[in-house]
Structures are given as structure tokens and as C-alpha cells.
Amino acid sequence: MLEVKNLRKCFDDLVVLDGFSLTVRRGAFTILVGPSGCGKSTFFDVLTGAVEKDGGQILWAGGVYSHLGGRTAYMQQKDLLLPWRTLIENALLPIHIAGEDRTEARRKASMLFRRLGLEEFEDYLPQKVSGGMRQRCALVRTLMFQHELVLLDEPLSALDAITRRSLQSMLLLLQSEFGKTILMITHDVEEALLLADEVIVLSSFPMRMRERFVLNEPKPRKGNDPELLRVKEHVLEGLQRESFNGMPVYGTAEKRVWR
Amino acid sequence: MTIIHSRYISAGGVALILVFWEVACRLFEVPDFILPAPTVILSAALLKAPLLLPHAGVTALEILLGVLLSLIIALPLATAMFAYPAIERALAPFLVVSQAIPVFALAPLLVVWLGYGIASKVLMAAIIIFFPITVSLFEGYKNCDREYVVFFRLMGAGFWDTLRLLCWPWALPFFFAGLKVGVTVATIGAVIGEWVGAQRGLGYVMIQANARLNVDLVFAAILWLSCMGLFLWGLVGFMERRVIHWR
Numbered sequence: 001m002l003e004v005k006n007l008r009k010c011f012d013d014l015v016v017l018d019g020f021s022l023t024v025r026r027g028a029f030t031i032l033v034g035p036s037g038c039g040k041s042t043f044f045d046v047l048t049g050a051v052e053k054d055g056g057q058i059l060w061a062g063g064v065y066s067h068l069g070g071r072t073a074y075m076q077q078k079d080l081l082l083p084w085r086t087l088i089e090n091a092l093l094p095i096h097i098a099g100e101d102r103t104e105a106r107r108k109a110s111m112l113f114r115r116l117g118l119e120e121f122e123d124y125l126p127q128k129v130s131g132g133m134r135q136r137c138a139l140v141r142t143l144m145f146q147h148e149l150v151l152l153d154e155p156l157s158a159l160d161a162i163t164r165r166s167l168q169s170m171l172l173l174l175q176s177e178f179g180k181t182i183l184m185i186t187h188d189v190e191e192a193l194l195l196a197d198e199v200i201v202l203s204s205f206p207m208r209m210r211e212r213f214v215l216n217e218p219k220p221r222k223g224n225d226p227e228l229l230r231v232k233e234h235v236l237e238g239l240q241r242e243s244f245n246g247m248p249v250y251g252t253a254e255k256r257v258w259r
Numbered sequence: 260m261t262i263i264h265s266r267y268i269s270a271g272g273v274a275l276i277l278v279f280w281e282v283a284c285r286l287f288e289v290p291d292f293i294l295p296a297p298t299v300i301l302s303a304a305l306l307k308a309p310l311l312l313p314h315a316g317v318t319a320l321e322i323l324l325g326v327l328l329s330l331i332i333a334l335p336l337a338t339a340m341f342a343y344p345a346i347e348r349a350l351a352p353f354l355v356v357s358q359a360i361p362v363f364a365l366a367p368l369l370v371v372w373l374g375y376g377i378a379s380k381v382l383m384a385a386i387i388i389f390f391p392i393t394v395s396l397f398e399g400y401k402n403c404d405r406e407y408v409v410f411f412r413l414m415g416a417g418f419w420d421t422l423r424l425l426c427w428p429w430a431l432p433f434f435f436a437g438l439k440v441g442v443t444v445a446t447i448g449a450v451i452g453e454w455v456g457a458q459r460g461l462g463y464v465m466i467q468a469n470a471r472l473n474v475d476l477v478f479a480a481i482l483w484l485s486c487m488g489l490f491l492w493g494l495v496g497f498m499e500r501r502v503i504h505w506r
Contacts, residue, residue: 097415
């Protein structure tokens with residue numbers, strides 16, 4: 001289980017995280033949605049160690065850590081592929097850095113490339129392929145990490161609708177086939193409702209948990225499901241209020257169960 | 260504008276200057292010991308090639324060894340400055356001073372210390388070259404995208420892994436830009452060294468020819484030096500294209 005307790009982060013006078021707490025079940029797909037600039041990315045930065053926290057605790061798999069850098073796989077909107085390495089070499093980068101056996105890893109990467117329709121492009125440089133293919137390669141690289149916890153920071157937001165749809169189903173693979181525990185940030189409420197076991201709606205900063213939806217509906221889900229549309233409408237209304245009124249909602253998060 | 264077009268324009272510009280120069284020399288009957296015409300210089304450069312070639316070889320060797328020495332200094336220096344900011348802060352004033360002192364002032368001292376042989380010229384060239392290479396490589400390292408650096412840290416990469424797998428390839432275009440500047444100005448160091456004290460080299464030929472008012476030979480030596488500079492520029496450009504294959 002990933003547990004974050006009373007996390008605090010300030011940038012000079014700006015308090016972005018003030019006693020933020022969160023629990024993510026092991027093996028669950030948890031998605032954070034919140035208004036722009038509410039501090040979601042700062043939260044990930046703190047989790048990954050990109051910025052130092054000012055207070056609070058991070059607990060993962062029985063250990064207490066100052067950050068989870070080196071203990072988590074990470075994928076974000078920018079694919080961060082190295083232009084001088086071919087797609088397969090990029091996918092193998094975590095293995096290369098860890099100094100692990102590359103023969104076996106290459107076999108695994110090739111298998112994943114086939115699964116994601118990239119088998120013809122293993123030896124292509126990233127700049128020679130489309131944005132969707134680059135992101136698929138980044139997804140393979142994420143799968144090559146030996147870590148159970150995966151952090152996804154808006155990994156699909158730069159993609160067109162069709163590529164996005166196909167990659168959403170691939171993200172589900174992370175959980176269903178590879179047993180990863182996933183914590184993801186997205187702006188797309190529908191995407192959150194399609195993928196997540198749990199959607200956490202956040203308030204403006206200091207970031208707090210505003211609402212929490214547990215989604216028991218089996219996956220893959222359909223975007224036109226009336227119940228899903230109702231929840232989507234509810235979440236969007238809440239987010240709109242947050243964005244335009246800028247009024248943070250304090251207090252205990254309300255927990256709702258969808259089906 | 261395509262590369263081919265710009266090359267035509269460049270060649271056309273040079274041709275125009277040469278034609279103007281040739282016509283002016285002939286029209287005003289300028290004596291060869293004042294300003295020889297381009298055709299006179301070209302014939303001197305070709306006819307006196309047996310004389311110039313061994314000297315050009317010496318100068319070329321000085322430049323190449325200077326480049327090699329400057330690389331041996333610049334690569335670890337830039338890396339150390341990047342790895343340890345304290346080293347950068349400590350060495351920055353010395354680097355600037357090394358370039359602020361005119362090479363003409365250093366040349367006689369180096370000849371006194373290292374003699375009339377090739378060593379003083381090699382060191383002279385290296386002093387000039389190492390600065391642009393060091394600074395450009397260091398800037399290249401620093402230019403590395405922070406998001407990538409953070410991502411590498413997340414993958415558990417240490418400093419040297421990050422340097423080897425990310426920062427060094429990232430800095431290569433900067434390094435080659437510095438190297439191009441370096442090899443181009445390297446001739447200055449070598450030739451000044453030869454002017455101050457040498458028995459071989461194109462700088463030595465220029466000093467000797469100048470003393471005898473053999474100006475066409477001076478220009479012929481300059482022409483050979485220019486060709487050498489162009490060749491080195493092209494060679495570095497070729498290496499750059501081979502190494503930075505992803506661009």
C-alpha cells in the first residue's frame with residue numbers, strides 16, 4: 001500500500017501542499033483529477049524526489065521514504081526518449097542503468113513492442129516515428145522498470161483522440177497483466193472514469209482531497225454508460241466550481257461508491 | 260535558401276573579390292613585392308609546393324598535436340567543472356585570464372621554456388584551442404534538459420551514468436561547435452609560435468620570405484594555411500555528422 005501522510009510543500013509564501021494525505025491500494029489503478037495548477041504535479045515531484053518535501057511521510061510497501069525516486073516507474077506527457085537511442089534502446093534504458101542482464105530484457109521488450117504494434121520500428125530513432133508511437137515506446141520503457149509502483153503524469157494528454165483511446169487500453173495492461181499499482185494524474189475526467197478503480201477529485205491549493213469515487217464496474221468500460229456519464233457530469237461541475245471560484249473545499253473527503 | 264544555393268553565392272562572392280583583386284593589380288601595375296595578384300600567388304603556391312609542403316606538414320602536426328593536447332585538458336576539465344561546481348568557481352578566473360593574455364606575450368616565454376622545437380608551438384596552439392572546447396562542452400552539459408535529468412534520477416541513475424548516457428551525448432553538438440572554433444584558430448597559435456622562434460613550419464617560411472620581400476611566397480604560405488584551416492573545419496564537420504547521427 002502507498003500511504004502519504006500530512007505532506008507539506010511550500011514555494012516561498014505559496015503553500016501548495018498542506019497536510020495532504022492519500023492512500024493507494026496495492027494493485028489498484030488510482031487516478032487524481034483536479035483543477036489546473038492545484039498542485040498535482042508538485043505532489044508527483046515530491047513523490048519522485050524531484051523537489052524536496054517540507055514535511056510529512058511517504059510509506060510504501062512497509063518502508064518509510066523521503067521520496068520514491070529509484071523505487072517507482074514514471075511516465076509523463078513528454079515521452080523523454082533520447083534522440084540518439086533507437087526505440088528499443090530507449091525502452092531498455094532502465095535495464096541499462098540498473099546494470100541488469102540485457103538479453104532477457106531485450107526479449108521482453110521485443111515482446112512488448114509486438115503487443116503494442118511497434119515490432120517494425122524497434123531500430124528506428126524516436127524522431128522518425130509519430131507521437132503516438134513514441135508514447136507507446138515510453139510505455140514499454142515504463143513496463144521495463146522492475147518497480148511495482150507506476151506514476152503516470154498525464155501520459156496521454158498530448159495525443160490525438162484515436163491514439164489516446166488505443167493507449168488507454170494499453171495502460172490497463174499495466175494493471176491487469178503486469179500487476180502494477182498505478183497512480184495517475186489526468187485532466188480528462190472521462191479517461192479517469194474509464195480506467196480507474198478509484199478516482200480522487202482534488203481541490204485548489206493547498207491541494208486537498210475533495211471527493212473520492214470507488215469504481216467497481218468491470219473494465220474495459222464504455223464512455224456512453226449512463227451511470228458513468230452521470231458521475232462525469234458531477235465531477236466536472238465540482239471541478240468547474242473549483243476552477244472559477246477558487247474556493248478550496250476543506251474537511252474530510254466524501255467517499256462515494258459507483259455501483 | 261538551399262545549401263547548394265548558399266554555396267554558389269559564397270563561391271561567387273569569393274570569385275568576385277579575386278577577379279577585382281586581379282584586375283586592380285594588373286590595371287594599376289602593383290609590384291609583386293607590395294601586393295601580388297591572385298594568379299601570381301596561386302602559381303607560387305603550386306610551383307613552390309615542394310618547398311612549402313614539408314613546412315605545411317610541420318605546422319599541421321603542431322596543430323593536430325595542439326588539438327589533441329587541448330582535448331586531453333578540456334574534456335576532464337569541463338567534466339570536473341560540471342561535476343563539482345566548486346571547481347568551476349575556482350577555475351573560472353584562471354580560464355578567463357588564460358585567454359585575456361595575448362598569445363604574442365606568451366609565445367617568447369614558451370620558446371624560452373620549451374625551446375625552438377615543436378613543443379612550444381603545440382602548447383601555444385593548445386592554449387588557444389582548449390578554451391572554446393572547455394567552455395562549449397561545459398555549457399553543453401549545463402544545457403541538458405532538467406526533465407531528463409530528473410527522469411534519470413528516478414531511474415536510479417547516479418551522476419556518472421547520467422553523464423555518460425545523457426549529458427555527454429546531449430553536449431556533443433556544443434562540443435563540436437567548440438572544436439570547430441578551436442581548429443580554426445589553432446593555426447594562429449602554431450604560426451605565432453613559429454614566428455617567434457622556429458626552424459620549420461609555414462610561420463617560419465612567412466618570416467623568412469617577408470624579410471626578403473618575397474611577398475608572393477608569404478601569400479602562398481597564407482593560402483596553404485587557409486586550405487589547412489578549411490580542411491580541418493571540414494574534417495570536424497564530417498566527424499560531427501558521423502557522431503551526431505540522430506540530427
